[in-house]
Amino acid sequence: MDTIGHHYVVEAAGCDPKIIADPDKIREIFLEAAKRGNMEVKASYFFKFSPTGVSGVVIVAESHISVHTWPEKGYAALDVYTCGEKADPEKAVDYILEQFKAQYAHVSEIKRGIEEDDQTFTHTILTWEEKLDRRNGQKL
DSSP: OOOOEEEEEEEEESOOHHHHTOHHHHHHHHHHHHHHTTOOEEEEEEEEOSSSOEEEEEEETTEEEEEEEEGGGTEEEEEEEEESSSOOHHHHHHHHHHHHTOSEEEEEEEEEEEEOTTSOEEEEEEEEEEEEETTTTEEO
């Protein structure tokens, strides 16, 4: 069994506060994101904090999609982690950012589970930033 996984860690800013404050809406977005990313959903749980904010996770056969939100700041901390070759986590990330109406994203893609010759494991990190133009649905 292959140990390689792809873990996207995303700082999403300029998100629609109404969307990222609604656990039911986030669940709906995550379930569709999993579908678009070719992931098999196993379970989900979302919790709304008082007075604001949501934490939630969708467990997929390939690993997970999770979020913590701060609607008062328009900020969402997003994780998408998948193992194996079947899933396309980048499609899931793109869909979530689009649905959150994020204006900016700082993304780190971590390739995890890289086996070394001495039977230890390591990872590599690739990081980039995107300014997202939501007026016409394009990345700048």
